[in-house]
Amino acid sequence: MTETNTPVTALDVARLAGVSQSAVSRVFTPGASASKRTISKVQAAAEQLGYRPNPLARAMITGRTRIIGLLVAYLENQFYPMALERLSRVLQAEGYHILVFMAENHTEQVSEVVKQLIDYRVDGIITASVGLSNDITSRLSALGIPVVMFNRGQDDDALSEVTSDNIAGGRRAAEFLIAAEHERIAHIMGWQGSSTGRDRATGFRLAMEEAGRRPHALVDGMYDRQTAAAAARDLCRAGAGKRPDAIFVGNDHMAFAVMDELRFGLNLSIPGDVSVIGYDDVPIAAWPSYALTTIRQPVNRMVAATVEALLGHLSGDRTPRKIRIDSPLMIRGSARLPKGEGR
Template sequence: MKKRRVTSTDVARKAGVSQSAVSRTFSPWPTQSGVSAEIREKVLRAAKELGYQPNAIARSLITQRSRIVGVLFSYLDNPFYARALELLCHGLQARGYHALVFMMSDTLQDIDSTVSDILQYQVDGLLTASVELSSKLCIECTERGIPVVMFNRTQDDPGLSAVTTDNIGGGRLAAKALLDAGCERLAVLAGWEGASTSRDREFGFRAELHARGAELFERANGNFNLEDTAQATRAFFKDRDPAERPDALFVINDYMAIRAMDVIRNELGLRIPEDVSVVGFDDISTAAQPTYGLTTVRQPINRMVEASLRLLFEQIEDSAAQPEHVMLGAQLVERHSVRRKSSP
């Protein structure tokens, strides 16, 4: 025979308190529940003896809050996004919320379909990372009163909040580092064409070259994919005379930069930085390992996550809160993958 589920009424009866006292004891905000320490202790003791667990679904029906946030990623191969997901989940849990994580491809059609599925779970908000949203979907979220915060992406939509690094400024830092080192034939290994991060970083890189009277020597796409990155790197350097190949490479993120460095050294037998200097973007942990010593542009990931959660909860708690774009400064981290300029 199936055992009957223990209810908050059972706990209240055993503890000798009201049912509302039980509900307030198990509130996600115990410090604001108005329950004395003595009553709280009675309720918790009774709940433990009876094997009671609060019903989150029932609570959501009363509060009209699911305490669930949808989190969208297109891929986690890049350690930057794996770390971001970890920090976002910890941050949500610390506030009494839980993440409903969905993975999807980069195509807008698949993204729209997945988000429509997420909205059926009555999420209180949406955090997106490494994906772009269609205007139609943004309007749907706005009409439903569901705040959306984009992490490490931007879109031309005033109804969306976004948190990014200054990607244009970071691209300029990368170009400056290579030009200051005396590099002359600078190439870009870009990511997926639809990503605002790749677009803005390349724009900043080109802008700095133009400001210094230099031109981009060559360009290819790695599409945030390791095999595409390897093929593009081979096309840059394989079987080409030194004067006809790049002597510097700006890779749009570290994930691709590490793969490019492996191809340059291990497959093609070239030296870094003597034959080619390399700069990445993100500052993932692998970049700092002695094997790579990758000079890169650092994204302040902890501050980006904190800002994303702040914007999200401001809008969850206050429907009148306005969307905001937070842009944090980029920082060049110099290691050993860029050659030192020769003394005159």
């Protein structure tokens, strides 16, 4: 490596490697083609000179920053750190850099964060459980910045979205509890301002109606631990013949709070007194302390579909994609089994 205060340029690398400056540019531009011999010569020269390509300068030439903005509402739910890590790894393998922004689910803050992402000249945006206003989506469309919504849908035909099949998942949870002959089945719902919360509740209600049953209770848990725990406490303070004997909870994050409240706040047994089913299948769900029966969100398939949709948009295919991926029921120890069914 040379010792100099003068910045090393692509032209310096080209001269040392004996190639053209455009060849150096191709070597350091993801997706561009160059021969193995050229790549080897350019990388050796760059290492010797201490050259690092300037991504901003490259962006001015190519019009692409190779940066993807990941916009997420919150990380308390263990599903999102897991999903974001996998999204980041897959995108980085495709040659993209990741910029993560947090934004609560209200219009003003989301709009402000999106403006910041635009200022960073991101090539595309993935939102995780974040809703977008129509004016923001219109502005992004006008700028040619594609958006894919991950684990959230929106009533906008122009937006691509990837979710598990939440209606089918909610239905599957209810059907399992009905088959296990529970009499009083409650649902502590996910936030009803979100498509995921509404769709899971819809599936639950449909299965109950088809079985000629009515939910024992429907409570919005807001995807919040404290709210869900309070809901479980209020529902289960009644006597044995009045409290629910089963609770379907809108995600695992809330389900853990519900289980803790039932066990340690109300001294009830799971599933002896109350069966509990969650939704997501985060790693903690399999821990013996919880052994949570839950609907699994197929995160790897969801991530792959999200990245595929975004890359398709970036390559020029702007056809919106509405992808629903089937979610299996993971049977563990927190819910009573239907007769004749083993674990």
